[in-house]
Amino acid sequence: MAIESHVLTVTEVIEETSDAKSVAFEVPDELQETFAYTPGQFLTVAIPSDRTGLAARCYSLSSSPHSGRHQITVKRTADGYASNWICDNVKVGDTLRLLPPSGIFTPKDINADLLLWGGGSGVTPVISIARTALEKGSGKVVLFYANRDQESVIFAGELRDLVAEHPERFTVVHWLESVQGLPSPEGIKLFASYFSTYTSFCCGPPPFMKAVATALKELEVPRERRHQEKFVSLGGNPFGNVEELVAFEEKLAEADDPTEADDVAPTRTPTFAGPVSLEVELDGKHYAFDDWDGSQVLLEYLESKGVDAPFSCREGNCSSCACIVLEGELEMQHNDVLDAEDLADGIRLTCQALPLTELLKISYNG
Ligand SMILES: Cc1cc2nc3c(=O)[nH]c(=O)nc-3n(C[C@H](O)[C@H](O)[C@H](O)COP(=O)(O)OP(=O)(O)OC[C@H]3O[C@@H](n4cnc5c(N)ncnc54)[C@H](O)[C@@H]3O)c2cc1C
Ligand code: FES
Incomplete structure (x- = not known):
């Protein structure tokens, strides 16, 4: 569809x-x-x-x-x-x-203190977050922005203007590879340690994102305050x-060089073929169904029931369709975007999900 x-x-x-x-x-x-x-x-x-x-x-x-x-x-x-x-x-x-x-790389609380990480074009979603938080929110915003050299800094002028408009709330730290070399994992961790109470949003090249994720984990920043966006090319249509x-x-x-997913779930044939008793929480609404037989992926099944469930690529590439499994288990046919920690947290891609248990409770509100 x-x-x-x-x-x-x-x-x-x-x-x-x-x-x-x-x-x-x-x-x-x-x-x-x-x-x-x-x-x-x-x-x-x-x-x-x-x-x-x-x-x-x-x-x-x-x-x-x-x-x-x-x-x-x-x-x-x-x-x-x-x-x-x-x-x-x-x-x-x-x-x-x-x-x-579409997408779930978005702050739940625009008033929170935000630690933003942008590497190259990865600044795109985080400048949207910064602009919005500075305009509509009340917390502090810190941006660590890494680039190859001065010429490749996107939004340099706008960032200067935003800092001038919000000197008490907005701090930008530029990191230029041509001057300082690649940011080291130790340097990233030291920087992050000053803002370990902030909510983090990171987007950039895979090694940069990995270094940030590792630093935040080592600093014991809880999972719900660590977010990352992976830039990958969709393979399908x-x-x-x-x-x-x-x-x-x-x-x-x-007129795939896909970003590596840290741990890609293996493709397997589902071992459970329903009927499944399914409870779904989405946008404050609760749904219950009892005839999912596993012949369709979860997203398609919900659509067949008239549920307006989120999605974009339908290929396991983007995470727009992600839900959290509260009870039971789902098996994904393909996953290019969730890492091991996401999986451990119960996050699953509904566009790829087939049932493994008779009872399932999922929420989109994670
Ligand atoms: C959620 C998300 C947000 C993103 N946001 C941004 C952003 O803000 N800014 C940004 O710059 N990028 C962003 N990206 C990355 C972006 O989607 C692309 O991955 C990136 O621009 C690279 O795409 P590309 O086609 O140029 O390169 P590639 O995908 O590397 O191009 C090569 C691919 O194109 C195919 N190809 C080659 N020739 C043709 C042809 N003639 N017809 C069809 N296919 C062909 C090849 O087979 C190969 O698969 C984002 C990605 C995601 C998932
Ligand atoms: S819709 Fe993109 S991963 Fe499911």
Whole structure:
């Protein structure tokens, strides 16, 4: 099943650095609700392709939801297809097909003290969080921002402005590899130790994220205050029938190195075939069903029951569909995004989940 996608017009293209561009979209009134987002969420973009019809890629919103903007920021990936296509081709007035905002890399409490970590283009979701927290929240915000060199620092000017506007609340620490070398695990841990009571959001290259995650764990920062976003390319097509997109592609025609998942769950055949007694908590609502036979993954089963469950890639790549298992057990067919600790915490991807037990209780409110 495809998610309903929408074609939006590009209103602005900003050259942030020599290899990164921001792209802003106009969201018409009738789609404002569909495209409402929380800071740290992402859009999924359909990029036309001669080879596959389209390539689907996720891009975090770098704007604050309170600004009224819908802006993504795309950094060229060496030899990458979609990021270079966007940076080379997209201009004001073009249209792009998008899936609505999605993702769980978003603060539950905007008033909390926040420790943000950005590595290169990983700054995109965390600047959205920073902007929102500074505008709407009351806590302190610290950003540790690592880049190759001065020229590759995205949002340098805006970060300076934000610090000037919120000198008591916002601190930015820049780390330049060209000057200081790669940030060491010891240095990251020392830095983090000053803010161990803060809630952490980290996005960047895998070694950077691993060093931050290790430091926070060693500092015994509890799991609910440690969040990370992995940038991976979707392998499949959540947009559905490519034929439907022909008009869009014609218009535009005129013109895995996947992040390692620390521990990927093995693919196995489910050992339980229902019927399952299932209880679900989602957005303050409670559902109970008793005829899931395991012939569909959990997400599809919930959809068949009319539950508006979250999802994006449907491939185990993005974690939009994640739930927490409160009772019972689920088996995932594929997982490119949850690490060992997520799994130990009972987090599962519903788009990949099949039942292993007769009784299951899950919550999306984790
Ligand atoms: C939640 C999330 C948020 C993200 N946010 C951001 C962000 O804010 N900013 C950002 O820059 N990145 C972000 N990313 C990463 C982004 O989605 C892409 O992974 C990144 O831009 C690299 O994509 P790419 O196609 O350029 O490179 P690659 O994925 O490395 O490109 C190579 C791939 O493209 C395929 N390919 C090559 N040629 C073609 C063709 N002609 N047609 C079809 N496929 C082809 C190849 O087979 C190969 O699989 C995010 C990822 C996730 C999951
Ligand atoms: S929808 Fe992306 S992991 Fe399930």
